[in-house]
Amino acid sequence: MTPPDDATLQAILDRIALEAREDPDKGRVADYIPELAAIDPDQFAIAVARPGHPTLIAGDAATPFSIQSVSKVFTLAIALGLRGDRLWERVGREPSGQAFDSVILLELERGRPRNPFINAGAIVTTDAVLSGTHEPRGALAAILSFVRDAAGDEKIHINDSVAASEIATGHRNFALAHYLLSHGNLENPPHETLGTYFHQCAIEMTCRQLANAGLFLTGCDDAPGLVSPGRIRRINALMMTCGHYDGSGDYAYRVGLPGKSGVGGGILTIVPDKASVAVWAPGLNRYGNSKLGTEAMQRLSDLTGWSVFGTAPD
Numbered sequence: 001m002t003p004p005d006d007a008t009l010q011a012i013l014d015r016i017a018l019e020a021r022e023d024p025d026k027g028r029v030a031d032y033i034p035e036l037a038a039i040d041p042d043q044f045a046i047a048v049a050r051p052g053h054p055t056l057i058a059g060d061a062a063t064p065f066s067i068q069s070v071s072k073v074f075t076l077a078i079a080l081g082l083r084g085d086r087l088w089e090r091v092g093r094e095p096s097g098q099a100f101d102s103v104i105l106l107e108l109e110r111g112r113p114r115n116p117f118i119n120a121g122a123i124v125t126t127d128a129v130l131s132g133t134h135e136p137r138g139a140l141a142a143i144l145s146f147v148r149d150a151a152g153d154e155k156i157h158i159n160d161s162v163a164a165s166e167i168a169t170g171h172r173n174f175a176l177a178h179y180l181l182s183h184g185n186l187e188n189p190p191h192e193t194l195g196t197y198f199h200q201c202a203i204e205m206t207c208r209q210l211a212n213a214g215l216f217l218t219g220c221d222d223a224p225g226l227v228s229p230g231r232i233r234r235i236n237a238l239m240m241t242c243g244h245y246d247g248s249g250d251y252a253y254r255v256g257l258p259g260k261s262g263v264g265g266g267i268l269t270i271v272p273d274k275a276s277v278a279v280w281a282p283g284l285n286r287y288g289n290s291k292l293g294t295e296a297m298q299r300l301s302d303l304t305g306w307s308v309f310g311t312a313p314d
């Protein structure tokens with residue numbers, strides 16, 4: 001399949017946004033974080049960033065949303081920069097096949113989380129970033145500055161009300177952090193690591209900003225060089241195998257690209273050597289991943305031939 005030119009790609013994005021708007025089944029907005037429960041599910045946005053091209057958008061691509069677990073990709077990149085491969089002594093690299101906030105898996109595996117994208121594993125990577133900067137304020141400044149550099153946008157910020165909402169209600173995450181501590185796999189006090197984690201999850205971005213922020217993972221020559229090419233390969237591998245929790249196999253089957261979802265309804269997907277795509281639709285499917293976002297990415301993959309497994313549609 002020949003790569004789409006800008007006009008063709010724009011027409012594809014417009015078509016995908018229209019189909020999403022017309023779909024009566026929007027999924028269910030995450031309601032376990034009170035601030036997210038109030039989000040209007042009738043919103044949809046998609047953005048495609050490629051070095052040397054204008055970032056193309058369709059739908060509500062200028063509306064900021066809570067990136068939630070998409071932030072785990074950025075903290076993993078920072079933690080690997082700080083700790084290198086020693087990070088893998090504290091967290092594994094296997095798909096979990098369990099819910100994103102599973103407690104039982106952590107107990108079965110004696111406090112070493114299965115991968116850095118389930119909540120327990122992300123708490124460990126945030127803890128590593130916190131140890132490298134010594135206090136939550138410094139860790140958050142490092143995370144925010146990484147994300148701003150990646151997106152080339154200094155306006156990206158944290159929504160403190162969303163973070164406060166999770167601090168007040170995130171009992172499962174507190175349980176995970178204390179369990180990690182009981183196994184010697186937390187270096188900082190749980191409230192400090194979790195305070196940092198909840199604020200990192202509460203970063204807000206528009207689809208346009210998020211697509212731009214993912215460019216460093218494409219490996220394109222003129223994308224921001226924030227991490228080494230070897231590390232880009234490894235992070236993409238983890239996004240492919242673990243980026244959608246117990247729906248990771250389904251996303252790989254349907255989309256065939258490395259991606260990371262968040263319960264705010266955002267998904268960042270990387271087309272290696274080509275593009276970074278952000279999609280946002282707040283309603284979730286049964287795995288806690290954006291329902292319309294996943295469907296939109298499947299359409300985009302089919303219509304462009306963007307997949308690491310080949311270009312032919314069904």
Ligand code: GLU
Pocket residue numbers: 067068069070100101119166173198201261262263264288
């Ligand atoms: N802040 C959310 C939590 O820890 C992130 C989960 C997600 O986006 O999947 O539960």
